[in-house]
Amino acid sequence: MSSKPHRLAGPGLLRVQIDRERCQGHARCVAVASELFRLDAFGNAHEIGDGTVPAGLEVKVRLAAADCPELAIAIIEKQGA
Amino acid sequence: MPTRPPVTDWGSDFDHLDPAWTDNPYPIWDELQQKCPIAHTDRYMGVYFVSRYEDVRAVALDAEHFSSRAIAIREGRPPVVPAPPITSGPPAHSAQKKLLLPAFTPDAIRRYEPQTRAICRELLEPIAGRSSCDGAVDYAQEIPVRVIAAMLGVSPQSGDLFRRWVHEFLELGVTDRNAMERAVAEMRAFFAAEIAERRKTPREDLISFLAEARIDGRKLDDEHITGTLRLLLLAGVDTTWSMIGSCLWHLANHPDDRKRLVAEPALIPTAVEEFLRAYAPATVGREIVKETQINGRQLKEGEMVMLSFPAANRDPAAFPDASRVVIDRSPNRHAAFGLGIHRCLGSHLARMEITVALQEWLAKIPDFAMAPDAKVTWSAGQLRGPRILPLVLGGSMGQQS
Numbered sequence: 001m002s003s004k005p006h007r008l009a010g011p012g013l014l015r016v017q018i019d020r021e022r023c024q025g026h027a028r029c030v031a032v033a034s035e036l037f038r039l040d041a042f043g044n045a046h047e048i049g050d051g052t053v054p055a056g057l058e059v060k061v062r063l064a065a066a067d068c069p070e071l072a073i074a075i076i077e078k079q080g081a
Numbered sequence: 082m083p084t085r086p087p088v089t090d091w092g093s094d095f096d097h098l099d100p101a102w103t104d105n106p107y108p109i110w111d112e113l114q115q116k117c118p119i120a121h122t123d124r125y126m127g128v129y130f131v132s133r134y135e136d137v138r139a140v141a142l143d144a145e146h147f148s149s150r151a152i153a154i155r156e157g158r159p160p161v162v163p164a165p166p167i168t169s170g171p172p173a174h175s176a177q178k179k180l181l182l183p184a185f186t187p188d189a190i191r192r193y194e195p196q197t198r199a200i201c202r203e204l205l206e207p208i209a210g211r212s213s214c215d216g217a218v219d220y221a222q223e224i225p226v227r228v229i230a231a232m233l234g235v236s237p238q239s240g241d242l243f244r245r246w247v248h249e250f251l252e253l254g255v256t257d258r259n260a261m262e263r264a265v266a267e268m269r270a271f272f273a274a275e276i277a278e279r280r281k282t283p284r285e286d287l288i289s290f291l292a293e294a295r296i297d298g299r300k301l302d303d304e305h306i307t308g309t310l311r312l313l314l315l316a317g318v319d320t321t322w323s324m325i326g327s328c329l330w331h332l333a334n335h336p337d338d339r340k341r342l343v344a345e346p347a348l349i350p351t352a353v354e355e356f357l358r359a360y361a362p363a364t365v366g367r368e369i370v371k372e373t374q375i376n377g378r379q380l381k382e383g384e385m386v387m388l389s390f391p392a393a394n395r396d397p398a399a400f401p402d403a404s405r406v407v408i409d410r411s412p413n414r415h416a417a418f419g420l421g422i423h424r425c426l427g428s429h430l431a432r433m434e435i436t437v438a439l440q441e442w443l444a445k446i447p448d449f450a451m452a453p454d455a456k457v458t459w460s461a462g463q464l465r466g467p468r469i470l471p472l473v474l475g476g477s478m479g480q481q482s
Contacts, residue, residue, distance in 0.1 A: 039188070
């Protein structure tokens with residue numbers, strides 16, 4: 001359920017999205033990948049920008065998703081390109 | 082504590098106050114996970130013990146069938162004393178927790194780090210020169226009470242009083258209703274005086290904040306404020322005290338892990354997550370308010386459920402090599418701080434305190450081990466941590482390292 005092998009995607013091919021209903025503010029994602037997530041005033045997490053994962057952060061985003069106790073992080077593989 | 086009837090079978094007659102459970106619960110939980118993932122006991126007027134990660138998660142996320150109004154397993158089910166937001170459910174819970182969340186974000190907690198570091202250094206000063214100490218009494222138990230006292234704005238000299246309340250409410254109180262009620266009454270009187278003082282002269286602390294706080298434009302009544310303060314005090318003290326003690330206990334027993342953390346202090350935060358997984362201190366109760374099924378077992382309305390986050394964290398279905406402590410484990414989706422809406426409010430405070438406590442200890446006392454023939458005493462009940470932890474320090478450990 002966590003660290004299954006993934007094919008390496010090219011830059012901008014991954015997008016990350018936080019399920020606001022599920023997020024409870026454990027903040028593991030920010031601890032692992034502060035480039036991709038930020039916390040609001042209540043400590044709940046949000047993706048930075050539109051959630052596009054910059055090149056080089058593919059492994060980190062997978063780790064953040066695997067660390068989330070609430071299973072609130074979805075990684076979407078963009079079509080095309 | 083009076084002698085309790087011995088447990089005949091862990092699956093159908095468990096008792097979380099049994100000395101075997103208190104001494105070393107892990108073999109019991111392993112067996113239950115494999116053979117009886119939802120155990121039951123007629124003791125305490127009926128309690129289920131849920132040990133698998135997926136089942137614990139299912140119960141934690143289901144507020145419809147499982148209520149948080151009672152979270153402690155107690156003999157005879159004394160009337161519940163509300164401690165919002167932990168004893169609240171939807172819809173009231175959300176606003177009550179939202180009120181407190183900004184004070185407990187990682188950024189807000191960072192403000193207390195220098196003070197926590199100073200507390201640790203002050204405690205270590207007299208210990209470091211000695212050949213032995215009690216890691217629980219001399220160090221672990223002193224850190225959380227002083228930090229929470231600073232946050233609440235009450236006297237740091239109140240540590241003994243706070244620990245007595247913790248002991249009476251959470252340990253003695255399981256079987257002794259008078260002890261529990263005495264602690265509640267004393268806490269209520271203590272906080273009533275503090276609140277009255279803040280109303281006259283507000284300060285920069287959590288009591289002042291709560292005294293002025295509003296939900297839907299209305300000030301909180303005193304019962305709500307004292308309930309929340311009782312929660313912050315009880316939950317802020319024994320849990321972190323237990324975790325710091327368990328970390329020291331682990332490192333005293335595993336010299337390779339100890340040496341690695343001394344050599345690689347940057348690994349400490351990752352190791353803390355693994356210690357939280359392996360030695361999660363808190364098992365939380367729920368009251369079954371509507372009959373339902375979990376993992377094929379019918380759960381009866383009116384009985385209690387113990388959500389064992391500590392056992393779930395050792396479920397081999399959720400964690401590879403679950404029974405082994407791997408200090409660089411990653412990923413680590415542990416549930417030490419709970420799952421769902423009741424995620425521990427103080428989780429970032431706890432992480433900071435445990436991390437700072439270990440950083441400072443290892444910098445000052447890199448060499449330590451269990452004292453020969455050490456008798457470690459563990460707390461009994463829903464909170465697990467060492468209360469007596471005899472260690473030998475530095476050069477005195479001889480060939481033990």
